[in-house]
Amino acid sequence: MSHSLQKDEVAALLEEIATLMRLAGENDFRAMAFDRAARTIENLDGDINQYIEKQTLTTLKGIGNSIAEDLYIYAETGSIPVREKLLEQVPSGLFSWLKISGLGPKKIFKIHKALNITEITELKDRCKDGSVASLPGLGQKSAENILKSIRWMEQFAERCRVDEAEIIADSFVGILSDAEGVEQVSVAGSLRRASETIGDIDILVAAQEVHSENIMERFVRNSEVVEVLGRGTTKSSVRTGEGRQVDLRIVDPEHYPAALMYFTGSKEHNVAMRQRARTRNLQLNEYGLFHQNADNQADFNRPLPVDSETDIYRHLNLAYIPPELREGHGEFELAEGGISPDLVELRDLQGIIHAHTTWSDGKRSIREMAKACTRRGYRYLAITDHSRTAAYAGGLTVDRVYEQWKEIDVINNEYAQRGTDFYILKGIESDILSDGKLDYPDEVLKGFDLVIGSVHFGLENPPDKMLDRLMRAAAHPHLHMLGHPTGRLLLQREGSKADLNRLIPFAAEHNTAIEINANPRRLDLDWRYGRKAREVNLMSAVCPDAHSEEGLDDVRYGIGTARKAGFPAQRILNTFSLEELMKRLG
Template identity: 40%
Template sequence: MPVHNEDIAAVFDEIADLLEIEGDNPFRIRAYRNGARTLRELGQDVRTRVERGDDITRLPGIGKNLADKIHEILDSGHCRTLDKLRRKLPADLTTLLKLPGLGPRRVQALYHELDIHNREQLERAARDGLIQRLPGFGAKTEARILDALQAHADTGKRFKLAVAARYAESLVGYLKTAEGVSQVQVAGSYRRCRETVGDLDILVIARHGHSVIEHFVAYDEVENVLSSGTTRASVILRSGLQVDLRVVAKISYGAALYYFTGSRSHNIAVRRIARRKGLKINEYGVFRGKKRVAGKTEEEVFASIGLPFIPPELRENRGEIEAAQAGLLPTLVENNDLRGDLHSHTNASDGHESFQVMATAARKHGLEYLAITDHSRRLTVAHGLDSTRLLAQLELIDDFNAGDHDITLLKGIEVDILEDGSLDLPDNILAQLDLVIGAVHSRFELTRAKQTRRILRAMDNPNFTLLAHPGGRLINQRPPYDVDMARIIRHARERGCFLELNAHPERLDLLDTHCQLAREEGVLISINSDAHSIADFDNLRFGIGQARRGWLEKQDVLNTRPLSELRKLLAGTR
């Protein structure tokens, strides 16, 4: 059965988690985590590289030990090291790690001190007040654990968009090989570029529905067939992702695509307009009485009720219908509008490649400029740069730009915003850069007032250019810190600086609603990859999807400008 990068990365992450719970060697743990990250950042499945005979030990963070395990997993679907660790520790222990705020060290303490194996035992201990008695926990931590347990109980399993994309793209490619298939489209929240996806809705146009269904349920990654008919089927993949397939007639394809793309709230509002016009919209078409008047394309569906086409990313019933009625829909930013990337890392800090290699990769992605923004000294785990190392890097970048290259490197830094709002490097050093990205990497638990003051003070530094991943969230892992984002956006407007939309699939930060607010306030957004390897530039597409959900047009995005115009805007922040 096909094994995706995400499957192998999940094995490596679980090994690292179990080793950390056991208190194993931190270097060994870090090796597995780095390997998992490398696999997730690859632009293609590692199995493709193995099948063509590539030496995968040349990949960043993949030594012989991990390479052997990758081969083992690809060959057998299992990893003996993980199987052994699972036999030594309770089976449900790693499920605790999915709760925000419970890293391996805290799970280790809960397991060894209170013999907690699963969520039920954790909840009982928290309600009995036992957890707050452990060193390093306390009453607030105990309360947050209870809140996290409740929040997790209220939500089903959702897959990050980039993870869902791996499964969706592979499955679409497979379905296109079925006899008689002329069109395959993934609808639902995936098509609307939601940050997470609960399931996949796939529509197919084909001559013979039953043969497509048979082909679908025979897919190697199908773990369980929930239902199977002549025109629809539902399955669970080995990853746990549910996929619903519908074979639709060509004459109804647009209506079905519209219907199953959603959102539900948007669809209800549109159907309400249709009813006022004496029409009925369903998955089969637009009808006046029994007569079908539209449905072959989505454009037909919208036109039948007097609306222009509304892009899928906007269909959340957040003003897009009113904008369409008034002729005020935005012309949304597209992938090829980006001229550069203003946030990337090299092996000078925690990246995998030299800036020369990163520059070449950025150019292959069609970019004209790339900002090198390694971490500053405070982030020791990332081998952050102090003043001396940064100045040395600046000289090397100047030498590069003096050469014959078709891409320009900008000199920058991702500088830590300290708790008091000061920046992690001296002003006289920051003044020598093209741009300064400020980022919060610590003290996420500060109160709303303190966290907001901290960021506002950092933005007031005369060298400050751009606020990185402004909400600080990691999707499905860490919620945003509590901050007054509306005030930060307004302050960015007053100060004349910019905000980032971090395109890394773990972040997708800014939120779409905050992108929309920034647009209304006239604050430019930079869509950045936060690349740590050459594969990370592929993630810019997810940032574009998030930007489109936030109503951003080309002129709302900082790095759609040509370099000459960008330099003026960057200089204007000083």
């Protein structure tokens, strides 16, 4: 009897097989095929179970008879023969070795075979006693590097939040922009793509070759640097005190656009771009876009004219694809028509929605937060303190709500009299209770201009229960928007597992928005749901969830997430004028 499958589960399974194959020394192209199939499943529109029931998996690009058959068997029996066979050859302990920088599948399997070890602790011992250094193809230096990497790995997290990465990146960019001969500097990689967490920080510099030595020197001499991992004339890597790796690449100014595209990635995006170039008998690399010579190699003497990333896309019959969308996640379909996707920008924001004050757990008064907003050029601010159930955060009792409204009225009156074009909306971040009800009776709720509903407890409840809870809240006539829908804290806590692919259409149907919480610890709604959101025209708002003045500036991270999710300004509530917004809120 077949059981119901999840896309993520199947994708993870295929990826695992790919990894096992590499560790087992299998042909890499075979492994790549499983990786590609994993990505196809991951990005699949619709229900994978439909494809399995109808036996139509082979209609998908990257899935042929063999993998399709594997998955039909998996749906039927819960196991795949090829995986079972591989697991016999490759001990599961070796998986964690892949995280050791400098160690790849080949060396891992070689060491494992030669020394008969499977655990990282054993690997450490064998590095120390010289056994690793004595293996062919490895040496003293290799053993030392492995030990060093393991120590870093144990001490520091693999990834960091985007706000943490930004601070480090700014330091390097600052130092490099001042260096002699530097014509352009840009952050590339996942930071430029506005990913929610960052592994390595990539920086690209355009400069004439004569200056590169000096620029490299400045780079590795930055006070943030605690270790130089590699140093060449065009490429160097360092590690900072926070344990982050920073890579610098220096290119000739004429290669800058292609290099910027290359180092921005994502890997998946790059691969797709190069394949696209090849189908047009062109060759794309980090130096440019070239015609091919007789043996299908890039003919560096015959470049296509490229002055910007836009030119590269245009030569490949695509509209400009903003960095945030370059995830191999449907962006090519969007740009195929030649019209660049219209994405919300920071300057589109006209007001702030979702901020806390000293009335609950914020650090600043209403007046101070309002002033901070006017200083930043915003036209309105929706104050949304916590509701009464959030006692730990100073949630407002009904009486306090009424008092706060009075204060807001007083301040708004002052603005009106002074002719200040600014308005404070009476809002609330109401807890969504276990049964999906909101935290005040309807007669209180209807007095707010804006009601956000958020889950703050019971995140670990079963997915179906959580979905039901969120749906009940979304259907509430007085609720305008769901706050941080999964409740995740990046790199700290998983969010609830409610199926957002079901919640999003339901919310859209009930004219309820779902927030993009811009706090860099959250960035929730996850951008990966952007496609579903677009399908059903879901409304959102980019909300700082600010507890302080500086917290307001977190909206820039939320804009990154909104762009990544493909939101145009028209589907972001706080890009509206006050009048439009009030009309929408009814």
